[in-house]
Amino acid sequence: MTHVTYKIVRHDSGWAYTANGTFSEPFPSRDAALKAAKRAAQEQRTPGETHVIEYEDENGVWRTETASGSDRPDTDVKG
Secondary structure (H helix, E strand, O other), X not given: OOEEEEEEEEEOOEEEEEEOOEEOOOEOOHHHHHHHHHHXXXXXXXXXXXXXXXXXXXXXXXXXXXXXXXXXXXXXXXX
């Protein structure tokens, strides 16, 4: 199972959360960023629907896969 950690950081003259190298929008306070990170982490764990997805990989090859709606990562938030 995949694990995603959301971290609270200073960003763009405010606060944000980051996961896997991607930043959220900035928040005016650390508390607001923490609440948003907790909400995002919960949503990430929520099962969804199974879909067939298509994407282009780093070599320019198009791939087709089935994305299982029950294959959700484990998440946590670090402040």
